[in-house]
Amino acid sequence: MQQVNPEPAQVEGNNKKDKKLALKVKRDIQSLPQIYDVAVVRGKKDTLVVYKVKHMHRMRMKQIEKDINKMLEKNYPKENFTVSSDFKIFIEAIELKDKMENQSYSEKEAEEKLQKVIELKKAMT
Amino acid sequence: MGRKTSPSPVEKGYQELQKKHELKRPVFKNCIRAFLVGGFICTIGQAITYFYIYYFDFTEQTAGNPTVATMIFLSMLLTGFGVYDHIGQFAGAGSAVPVTGFGNSVISAAIEHRTEGMVLGVGGNMFKLAGTVLLFGVFSAFIVALVRTLLTMWGVL
Amino acid sequence: MFPMFFWAFVVGGLICVIGQLMFDVAKLTPGHTMSILVVSGAVLDGFGLYEPLVDFAGAGATVPITSFGNSLAHGALMEAEKHGLVGVLTGMFEVTSSGISAAIVFGFIAALVFKPKG
Structure with a gap:
């Protein structure tokens, strides 16, 4: 299956501890058998976790999201996670990461964009 | 359409004729x-x-x-x-x-x-057809949401 | 992406076959059929079964008329969760408005632009 499989991205600076955490989160989620692509973006306060679900498991997408939320709550209680399986959010996360690496976003702009993506995830209409 | 008597021979004949000519x-x-x-x-x-x-x-x-x-x-x-x-x-x-x-x-x-x-x-x-769809759609959604909300409120769900 | 197209085709087709059986076997009119399908969409959402179908089949579940019933019930349920019983009435058309508004707007435009055929 086509995988993008991006490295976890980080908005602020190059804090080594943060990077390790993001990688660990990514590995935790990737280990789940129903999931095949994970992107993690860390902001100042929130961490965006986006993943793709294998098609046959999509009927249980809501349950999978609940399970992942519970697992992240248990393993990393101090962090604030936003979890999504939505394709658009995935595309936006990859775009955000690419722009951050190309230096076309400053730190402040990247944080704003991250907040926008999190808002987009919550939209219902 | 309750019938107390079975169809008469004339009626039966007509029903059979109708079946023969009905669009298959x-x-x-x-x-x-x-x-x-x-x-x-x-x-x-x-x-x-x-x-x-x-x-x-x-x-x-x-x-x-x-x-x-x-x-x-x-x-x-x-x-x-x-x-x-x-x-x-x-x-x-x-x-x-x-x-x-x-x-x-x-x-x-x-x-x-x-x-x-x-x-x-x-x-x-x-709205000849759309009216029907809206009527039954809205009403059934109302009943479904009402029942589910009440059951949630009473702690059953 | 590609499995989604396949399942959209299959699930959409199957819902139409159910409609066709209602036409041919149960000998129902289009009005009856569409009403039954809309009500089924609402009831399935009440049981929490329609949203997983949308996740699985995408447009195969959002394009048939059953999705009207689903959106109406879903909007009502979401609003009721937030605002209590009154939400059942206020939330209903929140998510559904696009289909109905589009039908009204484009219907009127069509009446202005197109000529009736014999």
Whole structure:
């Protein structure tokens, strides 16, 4: 299956501890058998976790999201996670990461964009 | 329609005559056509959905709205040029069940009754079929939501 | 992406076959059929079964008329969760408005632009 499989991205600076955490989160989620692509973006306060679900498991997408939320709550209680399986959010996360690496976003702009993506995830209409 | 007596011989004869002349419907062939056309319309809808996800700010959750609006727009074009009726002849439920069928019924009624004027003709007749759909849709949604909310409030769910 | 197109085709087609059976076997009119399908969409959402179908089949579940019933019930349920019983009435058309508004707007435009055929 086509995988993008991006490295976890980080908005602020190059804090080594943060990077390790993001990688660990990514590995935790990737280990789940129903999931095949994970992107993690860390902001100042929130961490965006986006993943793709294998098609046959999509009927249980809501349950999978609940399970992942519970697992992240248990393993990393101090962090604030936003979890999504939505394709658009995935595309936006990859775009955000690419722009951050190309230096076309400053730190402040990247944080704003991250907040926008999190808002987009919550939209219902 | 409770009958206390069985049908008389004349009535029985008529019923048999009616059965002989009744239009036989090739159920299996119709189902295949409905499946193919209906599936095709939904596939086009899926392409439209992905278009809106990629090029606009819609998520998987919210892309359904512009998709439905676009499909009704397409059904307006097909209905206006008289093509949708031909599709309907061929596909039966395959063209009536998707949202395009709903759009077609509203739009064809509007076009047809235009000669009677905008207010009484178009306005008064547009919702012949749509009215039924709205009535039962809204009422059933109301009952479903009411029952579920009450059950949640009373701690059963 | 590609499995989604396949399942959209299959699930959409199957819902239309159910409609066709209602036409041919149960001998129902289009009005009856569409009403039954809309009500089924609402009831399935009440049981929490329609949203997983949308996740799985995408447009195969959002394009048939059953999705009207689903959106109406879904909007009502979401609003009721937030605002209590009154939400059942206020939330209903929140998510559904695009289909109905589009039908009304385009219907009127079509009446202005197109000529009725004999």
